Amino acid sequence: MTFLEVVEGPLWYLSATIFVIGAAWKVLGILRLGRKRDLSIPRASASIGAFKAQFLHFVPHGGFTFRTIYHLVAGYMFHIGLFVVMLFAAPHISFIQGNIINLEWTPLPYWGFIVAAQFAFAGLILLWVRRISDPVMIKISDRDDHIGSWLTFLVMLTGCMALQESVEALRATHMLLVDLWLIYFPFSRLMHAVTFAFSRGYTGAFFGRRGIVP
Amino acid sequence: MSISTAIETMVSNIDASSASYLDACVHCGQCAEACHFYESTGDVRYAPVYKIDLMRRAYKRHKDPLAPLKKLFGLVPPELTEDDLNEWTDLIYDSCTLCGRCTIVCPMGIDIAGLVRKTREGFVAAGIVPEGLTGAAGRALETGSPLGIKPVTFRKIVAEQEEETGIPIELDKVGADYMVILSAMEILNFYEVIGALARIFKKAGVSWTMSTTAYEATNVGIQMGDKAIAKTLVSRVVEAAEELGVKYVVSPECGHAYSALNWEGPNLVGRNYKFEVIHILELLDRLCADGRIKTKGKDSRRLTFHDPCQIVRRGGIVQEPRNLMSKVSSNFVEMSPTGTANICCGGGGGVSSNPNAEGLRIRAFGSKKRQLDQVKPDAMVTACGNCRNVLEEAIDEYGMEMPVLGLTELLAEYLDD
Numbered sequence: 001m002t003f004l005e006v007v008e009g010p011l012w013y014l015s016a017t018i019f020v021i022g023a024a025w026k027v028l029g030i031l032r033l034g035r036k037r038d039l040s041i042p043r044a045s046a047s048i049g050a051f052k053a054q055f056l057h058f059v060p061h062g063g064f065t066f067r068t069i070y071h072l073v074a075g076y077m078f079h080i081g082l083f084v085v086m087l088f089a090a091p092h093i094s095f096i097q098g099n100i101i102n103l104e105w106t107p108l109p110y111w112g113f114i115v116a117a118q119f120a121f122a123g124l125i126l127l128w129v130r131r132i133s134d135p136v137m138i139k140i141s142d143r144d145d146h147i148g149s150w151l152t153f154l155v156m157l158t159g160c161m162a163l164q165e166s167v168e169a170l171r172a173t174h175m176l177l178v179d180l181w182l183i184y185f186p187f188s189r190l191m192h193a194v195t196f197a198f199s200r201g202y203t204g205a206f207f208g209r210r211g212i213v214p
Numbered sequence: 215m216s217i218s219t220a221i222e223t224m225v226s227n228i229d230a231s232s233a234s235y236l237d238a239c240v241h242c243g244q245c246a247e248a249c250h251f252y253e254s255t256g257d258v259r260y261a262p263v264y265k266i267d268l269m270r271r272a273y274k275r276h277k278d279p280l281a282p283l284k285k286l287f288g289l290v291p292p293e294l295t296e297d298d299l300n301e302w303t304d305l306i307y308d309s310c311t312l313c314g315r316c317t318i319v320c321p322m323g324i325d326i327a328g329l330v331r332k333t334r335e336g337f338v339a340a341g342i343v344p345e346g347l348t349g350a351a352g353r354a355l356e357t358g359s360p361l362g363i364k365p366v367t368f369r370k371i372v373a374e375q376e377e378e379t380g381i382p383i384e385l386d387k388v389g390a391d392y393m394v395i396l397s398a399m400e401i402l403n404f405y406e407v408i409g410a411l412a413r414i415f416k417k418a419g420v421s422w423t424m425s426t427t428a429y430e431a432t433n434v435g436i437q438m439g440d441k442a443i444a445k446t447l448v449s450r451v452v453e454a455a456e457e458l459g460v461k462y463v464v465s466p467e468c469g470h471a472y473s474a475l476n477w478e479g480p481n482l483v484g485r486n487y488k489f490e491v492i493h494i495l496e497l498l499d500r501l502c503a504d505g506r507i508k509t510k511g512k513d514s515r516r517l518t519f520h521d522p523c524q525i526v527r528r529g530g531i532v533q534e535p536r537n538l539m540s541k542v543s544s545n546f547v548e549m550s551p552t553g554t555a556n557i558c559c560g561g562g563g564g565v566s567s568n569p570n571a572e573g574l575r576i577r578a579f580g581s582k583k584r585q586l587d588q589v590k591p592d593a594m595v596t597a598c599g600n601c602r603n604v605l606e607e608a609i610d611e612y613g614m615e616m617p618v619l620g621l622t623e624l625l626a627e628y629l630d631d
Binding site for chain 1: 242315
């Protein structure tokens, strides 16, 4: 069995399993903690508050857009670029069809991949530069923040290097890093990709009862 | 100090919402942009996310669903120590007014103020609470008021207002529709509000009373993070209101008092009340809308409104004060930002009762001052006795000249007699 076969075979299945079970364990574990029933008389609907909060926090409100413009622009560049590359890069679609679900959708043209990847790289680098240069972020950042950033960066970098699919070792390196990223995900702050919805939802529901969503 | 009790309390406070918050935070630091303590000092320790770091560590070590596995690999933060609690005391009590402005800017919508409150409960369990707050709590339990206002003094103040307005105020009136409670600051410093209420209610034909056993709305237990004290203080109001058989308890111009009685109270006493809680701004707005209060003339000065955080951003009463301002002001100007994004006075969440925080509170007013300098009002109106007192003190400190008015009193001035 070649190294590529290992990282795309047994290691891939192992890491995907850890990813799925770990993330599910985490989410269910959090939800299991529950919340005490709120006995106060609601002024408005908690459900509507929870729903509104999901959208409200996609863009800073309350006059903060200018003060948070760096994070806003870099954050969206990174996340949109990453999701486009992840879901619409031709090699990813064929890998998903072969290993996860047999669905077909149109891949990005090569130039589209390049543009999306540039956005993702620029966004991620800008966010990390901010993390090591802004006094507040220096103070609050920990090992997990840096590992998550670097691991994602390396996954993206090796993915771009492997795009031509001319050297098997590059694809294998990319897959190894993807496997590591999947294993790291549930144990790290990368979980925010899932828990953000719960966080916004709980705040929206809590304040939604009070007739407001901050 | 009992560090183990503190940890136990903090960990037991982590429910599904807190766990979601602590798991979703990506350390982006944007919350700092919303904090008046950080904005005014530039001190990175005042970044709201840093203030909740003890809670994050308690969660990651004890309550994270994957903590047992992570512990095997040494991937959990170290246990909290006494030194940690001592180091964080000023962050938890002096530099957070629980204003909740940081939630607005947080991409994850994390209720950071709620987490600070839960951290305070850990500090209470450990016995680390600023003396200003423990003293206020002691007085509240002993005399009924955090400022030590005894029933006999309260009766005297009410009698003076009766004399001033010529309107009798019947205390402990069984079967009245509304029972009014007041904040300690109102009773001591802004007692004219009692006369203003008497005039408004007489005009509107409102049947009301005040209790001589539960006249105090201030709940220092909520501010310091002591649920037992908070419950005792809420229970006094609930018992008095239910004994008198009133239909409503009117929460006064006090931010956290409204939160304490209306939103947290039923959860503290473990049941629904036999009466409804209505905030004074809601009641006045309703009376105006029903045509039971009519006003005549308007204040022509350039007036602005300071939104008390716990009433507006965390209480949901946003439009009512603006409706009332439109009744009494012909030259009303909003600050920017305003409403739910308002900037705190700097003294909420028990900070004004905490002498350790005095210098910092005055510095934090710098953010509010910048807002005021933009709109240059002749006077500022608010609807919280504590905000009013804190604003007046800070205005003096900064050498500014600007009266701070109470909205109820302003409305009473323009009643159509």
